[in-house]
Amino acid sequence: MVVVVSLCFVVFSLAGALKVSIPKPEYEFARGDNITLPCDFLPNGKPPSVIIIWTVDLGGPNDPGTMILTHYSYSGETDVPPLYEGRASLALDIAKGKADLKLSSITLQDNKVFSCRVQIPRDDEGTLADSARLVVLVAPSKPVCALQGKAEYGQNVNLTCLSAEGSPTPVYSWEQRDVRNTPRLRDPRTTDRGGILSLYNLSMDTSGYFTCTSKNKIRSAACNITLTVLPPSLSLGSSAGIIGGGIALLLVLALIVLICCCCKKRKQREAEKYAMATPEEGAFADKEPIGTGKRRDSRDEEEERSEYDRRVVNDDRRVVNDDRRVDDDRRSDHTARRSDYDDRRSDFDDRRSDYDDRRSEYSDRRDDRDDRRRDDRRRDDYRNESDRYDEPYDDAEPARPKPPSVPNNKPPRDTY
């Protein structure tokens, strides 16, 4: 009974005084949040008018504070200085005694002490103001996971994890999963201090997935790192293997080049042997292109020519002209196939000569046929020398000695 009476007395005695309060001494919000700082006031009766003032200061005794806003209830105006214009507003309900401050997009600069003051005419006793500290928190930024040291058998490495931001300072924790992605208990040799996970005496079993979580009271973020422990010799071994392979490749290439050179030289030697074995006319010798087939052909043509020389002069000229034409063509195109065509063309030329022969002399078809057969043989020889085995016909022809000791184009004509 005494307690109730005394309580009633206290309530009665305070009823005539203004009481302003901010419920908590400290408020925590994340950076970027839109916040409301509550301020309650209990007036003495229904106030005719009220002035609400929110200020902010660093909490030191000498800081006069900065005005955030001032509200005058009699005119309904709220005055916000430029520094807080657009960010600060008042949630006012005079009947319920509420004068909350709304602040949007708070930053680390808002880490200060906020004060709420209520002025009511003729009600200037009691608690006229209260204040609270705003703690602006920063979520941990996504941490960066990194490896320090060489991930080789027997080595020690550090896995580091660091968030660039975070207020309060984040705490870090590591989790491990093996290569089959199943959670793994912490190896007793590892240590985890301040975001650094130290792994000692690495082995193949240390390989796996490591996740670091950076966490403070408002949020957490994580990063992953994959650790692959290799034998120390592998990096050296693989580079040695690459070098060895390169050297082997070079050797093979050198061998191929060498073989090619040898073949070419042998062919050239052969060709020179043929060329020297045959008497050559200066004009033709000078025009000779390099190549066995050419030399042999020109020799044949020479012999043709000397043979013709003994015969009709007109025909001779003609044949020489034809031969020259053939020679020119060969010089301009050195492919074997082309030479083959030229061969055939020279065959036609021969045939043309034959017709001329027929016209001027008694040469007949048998002769011509002989010529053609010999031409075929000549072509066959040519093929043998230039290593061409791709023509299916002429199989029946017997292999002929190289070079043929007898001119094979027009010898039968000598018999006439």
Ligand SMILES: *[C@@H]1O[C@H](CO)[C@@H](O)[C@H](O)[C@H]1NC(C)=O
């Ligand atoms: C805060 O309010 C601003 C408008 O004042 C709005 O654009 C923003 O999205 C709000 N932020 C949050 C976290 O609610």
Ligand SMILES: *[C@@H]1O[C@H](CO)[C@@H](O)[C@H](O)[C@H]1NC(C)=O
């Ligand atoms: C790992 O970190 C510890 C200290 O945290 C340091 O003494 C050690 O040298 C580091 N090891 C490597 C491989 O960086």
Ligand SMILES: *[C@@H]1O[C@H](CO)[C@@H](O)[C@H](O)[C@H]1NC(C)=O
């Ligand atoms: C490292 O581990 C191997 C087996 O993985 C063990 O034989 C060796 O004694 C260890 N070395 C140290 C210094 O612990």
Ligand SMILES: *[C@@H]1O[C@H](CO)[C@@H](O)[C@H](O)[C@H]1NC(C)=O
């Ligand atoms: C880490 O890896 C796990 C699975 O391997 C995945 O679920 C998670 O999202 C990853 N975390 C990050 C931050 O990349």
